Amino acid sequence: MSYAPSTAAGKQTAQQLADISRTLYERGWMPGTSGNISTRLPDHPDRALITASGRDKGDLTARDVVEVDARTGEASHPGQVRPSAETAIHAAVYRATGARAVIHVHSPYATVVAHRAAALDAVSSVRVDxxxxxxxxxxxxxxxTDLPVFPNWPRVDRIADDVASHLAVDRDAPPGLLLADHGITTWGDSLGQAKIRLECLESLCQLLVLSHAELHVSRAAQAPDHRTAP
Structure with missing residues (x-):
């Protein structure tokens, strides 16, 4: 079942997600069905709209989004289309930062930096100065700033736990993070601010790559295993 906004604010918010998705797709930052965007509902900030799973971001419409609990990522209404597979990461950011919008894309330079700086089993960070x-x-x-790079665990809930733990400890963390071999996630007080921060971070990663400078990477202790026993 597609999302059908019941208020003017909900309709406007859903359309904003579709419009920004199309813009980022046209830049080549959300190829295929990759990437996901969410924002809190202005009239119900405890809920958020997030792009649905498996949708072509270049053809996204206001009905291709899902309403979820902003803190847990669980769908608000049964029978909706499936939300993005990375909804748990958005929820972790919302809980830890109070952000109102989160964007995840596969922009090329951030993805290259995430590939070069990643550790297999621990959070690392890249110094940008x-x-x-x-x-x-x-x-x-x-x-x-020290831009964190998280292992891209097969289980998204494990990534979300790592993100929540990191943000709870590092209160000076930048409004963005990298996922190993995967892409970049940013956030802000609005979709517009999150998009601006995304553009800045992608450009900073481009400068790091084009300068051919050696990346200054720090490795943290091995990330805790949050997986449950089978």
Whole structure:
């Protein structure tokens, strides 16, 4: 069952998701059915709309979204189409940061950096410093940031647990993260702010790649195993 907004605010929000999805698809950042975008409903901030699983982001419409609980990622209404497989990561960001919008894409330069800096079984981070675009991230200190890179576990709930744990400890974390071999996730107080931060982070990753400088990567301790026994 497709999502049918019951309020004017819901209709507008669903259309915003479709419009931004199309824009990012046209940039080549959401090829095929990849990527996902969510935002809290303005009249019910405890709920969020997120793009449905398996949809071509270039053809997305306002009906190709799913309403979920913003803190758990569970669908609000039975019978809806399936939400993005990475809904749990969006929910983890919402719980930890209070953000109102989250965007995940497979933009090329961020994905390359995530590939080069990734550790197989631990969270790592890439130091980004000096570039002027850091000012676009809303950092307390805009001269540098350490962009975290998370292992791309097969189970998305394990990635979400890692993200929640990291954000709970690092209160100065940038409004974005990389997934090994996978892409980038950013967030903000609105879809517009999340998109701007995404553009800044992708451009920063492009500068890192084009400068041919060696990436300054730090490795954290092995990520805890959140998997349950079979």
């Amino acid at each position: 000096r570039f002027e675009l850091l000012k676009g991230l809303g950092l307390n200190d805009p001269t540098f």
